[in-house]
Amino acid sequence: MATEADTVTDADAMRRAVVLAARGLGRTSPNPVVGCVVLDSAGRPAGEGYHRRAGGPHAEVHALRAAGERARGGTAYVTLEPCDHTGRTGPCSRALLDAGVARVVYAVADPDPRAGGGARTLRAAGVAVERGLLAEEAEAGNVAWLTSVRLRRPHVTWKYAATLDGRSAAADATSRWITSAESRADVHRLRAEADAVVVGAGTARTDDPHLAVRGVPDAVQPLRVVVDTEGTAVRPGARILDGASATLVAVAEDADLRAAGHLPEVVRLPRAARGLDVPALLAALDARGVRSVLLEGGPALAGSFVAAGAVDRVIGYLAPVLLGAGPAALADAGIATLADALRLRMTETVRIGTDVRITAVPEVPATRPATRESAVTEPAVTASGATEPATRESATRESAVTEPPVTEPADPPESAAAESPVPGPAAEVAAAVRVPADGPATKER
Ligand SMILES: NC(=O)C1=CN([C@@H]2O[C@H](COP(=O)(O)OP(=O)(O)OC[C@H]3O[C@@H](n4cnc5c(N)ncnc54)[C@H](OP(=O)(O)O)[C@@H]3O)[C@@H](O)[C@H]2O)C=CC1
Numbered sequence: 477m478a479t480e481a482d483t484v485t486d487a488d489a490m491r492r493a494v495v496l497a498a499r500g501l502g503r504t505s506p507n508p509v510v511g512c513v514v515l516d517s518a519g520r521p522a523g524e525g526y527h528r529r530a531g532g533p534h535a536e537v538h539a540l541r542a543a544g545e546r547a548r549g550g551t552a553y554v555t556l557e558p559c560d561h562t563g564r565t566g567p568c569s570r571a572l573l574d575a576g577v578a579r580v581v582y583a584v585a586d587p588d589p590r591a592g593g594g595a596r597t598l599r600a601a602g603v604a605v606e607r608g609l610l611a612e613e614a615e616a617g618n619v620a621w622l623t624s625v626r627l628r629r630p631h632v633t634w635k636y637a638a639t640l641d642g643r644s645a646a647a648d649a650t651s652r653w654i655t656s657a658e659s660r661a662d663v664h665r666l667r668a669e670a671d672a673v674v675v676g677a678g679t680a681r682t683d684d685p686h687l688a689v690r691g692v693p694d695a696v697q698p699l700r701v702v703v704d705t706e707g708t709a710v711r712p713g714a715r716i717l718d719g720a721s722a723t724l725v726a727v728a729e730d731a732d733l734r735a736a737g738h739l740p741e742v743v744r745l746p747r748a749a750r751g752l753d754v755p756a757l758l759a760a761l762d763a764r765g766v767r768s769v770l771l772e773g774g775p776a777l778a779g780s781f782v783a784a785g786a787v788d789r790v791i792g793y794l795a796p797v798l799l800g801a802g803p804a805a806l807a808d809a810g811i812a813t814l815a816d817a818l819r820l821r822m823t824e825t826v827r828i829g830t831d832v833r834i835t836a837v838p839e840v841p842a843t844r845p846a847t848r849e850s851a852v853t854e855p856a857v858t859a860s861g862a863t864e865p866a867t868r869e870s871a872t873r874e875s876a877v878t879e880p881p882v883t884e885p886a887d888p889p890e891s892a893a894a895e896s897p898v899p900g901p902a903a904e905v906a907a908a909v910r911v912p913a914d915g916p917a918t919k920e921r
């Protein structure tokens with residue numbers, strides 16, 4: 477018989493599931509990260525698992541396999557509502573029913589109301605279903621995927637490195653290096669978690685950046701993106717063209733690309749007041765399944781992202797260095813008076829090497845996609861002439877950021893599948909990223 481010491485509380489089981497889910501970060505895109513813990517009928521640990529990669533078994537399947545017969549009559553704790561559809565793998569609702577699980581507790585409901593509901597299927601089959609346990613923690617761990625599904629654009633983290641007086645380069649444009657080796661290694665971890673790393677033409681010209689992940693074992697490489705109106709910033713032989721990861725150059729619809737034959741892939745976007753239209757860029761990335769963007773600057777492009785309401789998280793590395801001159805970390809973001817300042821809430825401060833890393837999120841998170849600056853929505857065309865998916869019209873899908881714990885008295889929101897892409901352009905297209913045949917692993921899209 478199980479003693480109290482053998483048994484696990486609901487909260488502990490879900491906490492473990494959240495920890496397990498995080499192991500999939502950077503590997504599951506375009507799917508969410510999901511963790512699952514199964515307790516037997518006496519409340520003792522029976523199995524656990526997490527979603528390891530898109531196309532692979534879901535967290536529930538891993539956990540049920542580990543639990544075997546001990547799942548019968550037990551409880552499954554899942555960080556996201558179990559899926560109810562057949563994608564590349566079968567429905568988790570079915571797997572849970574087949575395993576004889578008596579109770580399912582999930583943290584976060586799937587935000588897509590159009591997809592079928594795993595919770596509803598389970599409940600209809602007599603399983604006790606509860607949602608909302610540790611929803612905030614599970615939500616935080618899955619913020620990129622949830623933001624991407626809710627806003628129909630990738631989650632954007634703007635990362636910068638600055639001196640203590642807030643400068644991101646010296647007056648002569650040199651900036652290597654402001655921050656310590658430890659901070660720079662930490663940035664590679666951020667890159668490994670992102671589907672795409674984005675920089676502006678100024679950074680491409682000045683820094684000749686590489687932008688791939690280095691020094692993170694088994695990292696899945698992000699797409700490298702340069703926002704370059706005329707398609708002239710990435711020169712032949714640029715480090716970004718080395719094949720370590722796929723590279724995409726965003727150019728204007730009317731850019732003259734006759735001298736751009738060295739660019740591996742190009743997407744054409746509308747022009748905006750400054751450079752290219754940021755919401756259109758995000759829509760183009762969304763259309764190819766990019767769930768998360770690490771915006772690495774520079775100051776001008778970051779300013780445009782802030783102006784477009786398209787920064788969901790800021791990670792600043794502040795070094796104990798003074799310059800006194802040189803560009804500020806952020807250039808014009810369309811904010812003219814203090815009342816319009818973008819106020820952030822600090823979520824973490826950590827000392828890294830000789831620097832401080834500050835993480836902050838907007839006090840008022842985005843609840844709708846940024847609006848296109850330019851009115852026209854047209855198919856973008858690649859350098860090779862292939863038509864890219866049309867950019868999305870800005871949709872308005874508002875949803876609460878977190879949900880309070882709820883014991884299901886009535887029908888919960890219908891669930892989409894952990895594996896289910898959002899119906900619409902992103903799912904329809906999910907264009908494969910061009911990588912050399914013998915190239916490194918690239919995030920599956
Ligand atoms: N410390 C740090 O964290 C970082 C420092 N840096 C430093 O910053 C400097 C470069 O920064 P910066 O000159 O601001 O360059 P950016 O990298 O921000 O690129 C700006 C250029 O991108 C193009 N662009 C296209 N669309 C847009 C848009 N919507 N908004 C803004 N720009 C757009 C424009 O060039 P075009 O018209 O040609 O397309 C524009 O001039 C370098 O000295 C570099 O070393 C850079 C990154 C990070």
Ligand SMILES: Nc1c(N[C@@H]2O[C@H](COP(=O)(O)O)[C@@H](O)[C@H]2O)[nH]c(=O)[nH]c1=O
Nearest residue numbers: 637651653654655660683685686687772
């Ligand atoms: N100067 C500066 C940073 N600069 C950023 O790093 C990019 C270079 O990346 P890579 O070529 O891959 O090493 C560069 O273009 C800019 O975006 N980052 C930091 O963490 N600390 C620093 O002091």
